[in-house]
Amino acid sequence: xxxxxxxxxxxxxxxxxxxxxxxxxxxxxxxxxxxxxxxxxxxxxxxxxxxxxxxxxxxxxxxxxxxxxxxxxxxxxxxxxxxxxxxxxxxxxxxxxxxxxxxxxxxxxxxxxxxxxxxxxxxxxxxxxxxxxxxxxxxxxxxxxxxxxxxxxxxxxxxxxxxxxxxxxxxxxxxxxxxxxxxxxxxxxxxxxxxxxxxxxxxxxxxxxxxxxxxxxxxxxxxxxxxxxxxxxxxxxxxxxxxxxxxxxxxxxxxxxxxxxxxxxxxxxxxxxxxxxxxxxxxxxxxxxxxxxxxxxxxxxxxxxxxxxxxxxxxxxxxxxxxxxxxxxxxxxxxxxxxxxxxxxxxxxxxxxxxxxxxxxxxxxxxxxxxxxxxxxxxxxxxxxxxxxxxxxxxxxxxxxxxxxxxxxxxx
Amino acid sequence: xxxxxxxxxxxxxxxxxxxxxxxxxxxxxxxxxxxxxxxxxxxxxxxxxxxxxxxxxxxxxxxxxxxxxxxxxxxxxxxxxxxxxxxxxxxxxxxxxxxxxxxxxxxxxxxxxxxxxxxxxxxxxxxxxxxxxxxxxxxxxxxxxxxxxxxxxxxxxxxxxxxxxxxxxxxxxxxxxxxxxxxxxxxxxxxxxxxxxxxxxxxxxxxxxxxxxxxxxxxxxxxxxxxxxxxxxxxxxxxxxxxxxxxxxxxxxxxxxxxxxxxxxxxxxxxxxxxxxxxxxxxxxxxx
Numbered sequence: 001x002x003x004x005x006x007x008x009x010x011x012x013x014x015x016x017x018x019x020x021x022x023x024x025x026x027x028x029x030x031x032x033x034x035x036x037x038x039x040x041x042x043x044x045x046x047x048x049x050x051x052x053x054x055x056x057x058x059x060x061x062x063x064x065x066x067x068x069x070x071x072x073x074x075x076x077x078x079x080x081x082x083x084x085x086x087x088x089x090x091x092x093x094x095x096x097x098x099x100x101x102x103x104x105x106x107x108x109x110x111x112x113x114x115x116x117x118x119x120x121x122x123x124x125x126x127x128x129x130x131x132x133x134x135x136x137x138x139x140x141x142x143x144x145x146x147x148x149x150x151x152x153x154x155x156x157x158x159x160x161x162x163x164x165x166x167x168x169x170x171x172x173x174x175x176x177x178x179x180x181x182x183x184x185x186x187x188x189x190x191x192x193x194x195x196x197x198x199x200x201x202x203x204x205x206x207x208x209x210x211x212x213x214x215x216x217x218x219x220x221x222x223x224x225x226x227x228x229x230x231x232x233x234x235x236x237x238x239x240x241x242x243x244x245x246x247x248x249x250x251x252x253x254x255x256x257x258x259x260x261x262x263x264x265x266x267x268x269x270x271x272x273x274x275x276x277x278x279x280x281x282x283x284x285x286x287x288x289x290x291x292x293x294x295x296x297x298x299x300x301x302x303x304x305x306x307x308x309x310x311x312x313x314x315x316x317x318x319x320x321x322x323x324x325x326x327x328x329x330x331x332x333x334x335x336x337x338x339x340x341x342x343x344x345x346x347x348x349x350x351x352x353x354x355x356x357x358x359x360x361x362x363x364x365x366x367x368x369x370x371x372x373x374x375x376x377x378x379x380x381x382x383x384x385x386x387x388x389x390x391x392x393x394x395x396x397x398x399x400x401x402x403x404x405x406x407x408x409x410x411x412x
Numbered sequence: 413x414x415x416x417x418x419x420x421x422x423x424x425x426x427x428x429x430x431x432x433x434x435x436x437x438x439x440x441x442x443x444x445x446x447x448x449x450x451x452x453x454x455x456x457x458x459x460x461x462x463x464x465x466x467x468x469x470x471x472x473x474x475x476x477x478x479x480x481x482x483x484x485x486x487x488x489x490x491x492x493x494x495x496x497x498x499x500x501x502x503x504x505x506x507x508x509x510x511x512x513x514x515x516x517x518x519x520x521x522x523x524x525x526x527x528x529x530x531x532x533x534x535x536x537x538x539x540x541x542x543x544x545x546x547x548x549x550x551x552x553x554x555x556x557x558x559x560x561x562x563x564x565x566x567x568x569x570x571x572x573x574x575x576x577x578x579x580x581x582x583x584x585x586x587x588x589x590x591x592x593x594x595x596x597x598x599x600x601x602x603x604x605x606x607x608x609x610x611x612x613x614x615x616x617x618x619x620x621x622x623x624x625x626x627x628x629x630x631x632x633x634x635x636x637x638x639x640x641x642x643x644x645x646x647x648x649x650x651x652x653x654x655x656x657x658x659x660x661x662x663x664x665x666x667x668x669x670x671x672x673x674x675x676x677x678x679x680x681x682x683x684x685x686x687x688x689x690x691x692x693x694x695x696x697x698x699x700x
Binding site: 043044045048049051052053182208209210211213214215216218219220222223225226239242243246247249250251252253265266268269270271273 | 414417418421422424425524525526527528529531532537538539546548550551619620621622624625626630661662665666669670672673674
């Protein structure tokens with residue numbers, strides 16, 4: 001009996017191997033009419049949780065688009081992989097272009113990895129929609145004409161929260177103590193913050209660099225306690241923000257804490273009762289916009305939990321790409337660039353439409369400061385954040401929070 | 413004065429490293445196996461404690477989660493680790509490394525990639541101010557638990573027949589065999605203990621940070637550093653190393669925050685340079 005089984009297994013194995021050897025080219029040719037897209041996002045490490053949401057978002061958009069007949073009558077086929085680290089991200093991007101024959105690249109959350117993929121895109125003259133990395137440098141001194149940036153950059157987040165602090169009398173003459181993530185994005189956030197403090201009368205009394213693998217903040221908290229600042233400010237990213245706010249609440253330091261970067265998944269992970277202060281966000285699932293609510297309902301039905309901002313941004317990014325391919329009737333790099341550069345308006349499930357600024361390729365869109373609801377007001381474990389009004393205000397230009405042409409060193 | 417506060421805080425953190433490193437050291441000393449899957453049990457301890465907290469509350473979770481994972485440790489020893497005691501060490505490294513990766517993916521499949529949050533009981537949350545020093549109440553409780561566990565392990569190793577066989581097994585396994593004692597069941601018990609302690613570390617640390625699939629991979633490096641610094645086969649070596657690592661990290665962060673995480677590796681480098689056997693490492697024949 002056992003021998004018989006083993007034979008069967010062997011036979012099945014051989015058949016499978018044979019079939020895949022013969023079948024492989026067939027699969028490829030059957031797929032040639034699909035529009036292939038290379039997608040990279042961190043699935044491990046301190047940004048891994050955000051990357052998981054990113055994948056859910058882009059998969060949902062892919063499914064919706066393919067269900068309604070695809071783009072130009074062709075289905076989209078997304079290859080999505082863990083970008084791991086900047087070096088691996090670049091290698092994988094190059095492989096996707098060379099071997100998988102993808103038409104263009106999308107994705108990323110880690111600013112350092114986004115930078116290396118941008119270089120691959122420029123070298124190969126291929127289009128890269130950089131979705132989730134927020135460093136100013138990517139849109140600034142490192143910008144290139146093959147890359148478009150969807151998420152809000154450091155400067156916008158600092159301005160969004162900073163303005164709320166000015167309004168609440170928490171800026172002028174106040175002593176700030178910042179904790180900064182020791183990599184490209186953190187440094188970027190810190191320099192935006194310093195600019196804002198200098199322009200608005202805030203005093204920076206301490207700024208500590210934090211390696212991205214730190215998960216115990218107790219030594220930093222003791223240092224902060226000795227410095228006695230008026231406001232503590234986080235320039236961290238990913239799950240480090242969660243760890244900081246949890247431990248801040250554990251040690252019960254009396255100074256108010258705010259931050260210039262927070263993704264909602266990281267806020268949710270901190271749990272109600274640990275988070276306080278004012279933070280920026282690019283989108284939140286309670287946003288009162290009908291199209292946004294439909295998206296949230298569909299997502300929640302599909303995955304059993306509300307979408308995080310990275311799920312939203314990947315979803316609208318693929319929709320923007322689909323719109324661009326449909327209207328240019330092409331996946332040609334130059335045609336896509338031209339389409340996005342002419343300030344085409346996109347519905348991104350917010351009250352106002354968004355457009356890419358042609359001279360630095362950043363998406364101009366609304367952002368929101370948020371605070372934390374009073375205890376007992378949250379409807380569920382995802383609902384404890386209270387969204388502030390959109391910035392810029394309805395009567396202002398969408399560009400007022402972004403760096404001006406004089407401030408931003410980008411030349412395409 | 414401020415420095416002293418960092419030193420004391422470092423000791424508290426060192427106590428937590430100790431929970432994970434002591435088991436790693438014991439398993440290596442007795443079985444000659446570097447258990448790279450140790451971190452996976454730490455992560456499991458955290459996840460299981462979340463599940464139990466939800467159903468039975470915080471207290472039972474801290475007790476039941478390490479026990480549940482320790483039972484899993486028995487299976488791990490019996491069906492996997494046992495085959496590799498006398499094999500080429502590279503094989504056990506590969507097997508436990510592979511197992512760590514499988515465990516991480518399993519966790520991702522079962523509990524999802526998004527980090528989960530464990531909450532501290534309100535009674536244990538908040539600061540305790542003693543003189544000029546600020547402590548987290550929760551961490552003081554954790555320190556007491558670690559001290560208690562440590563005492564238990566020390567008594568077990570030094571005051572019981574069980575401990576005598578284990579210690580003899582570390583030094584002279586052949587002699588133990590010649591005396592007609594099978595080391596196998598003792599090894600099962602050692603793995604169970606070690607893995608249970610790692611799980612306890614995970615369960616207790618869960619409310620301080622976040623619970624995520626890669627947490628095991630994060631802790632295994634530090635635990636390994638502690639074991640190397642402390643020296644093999646020495647109970648007090650591991651204790652000393654864990655506390656030292658905690659203190660060095662805290663003090664470095666005080667003076668040079670950016671170098672905080674690098675400092676423990678510098679410490680290991682120095683120890684290996686001047687005392688390759690580790691601070692209190694004993695000469696163990698089978699590893700020479």
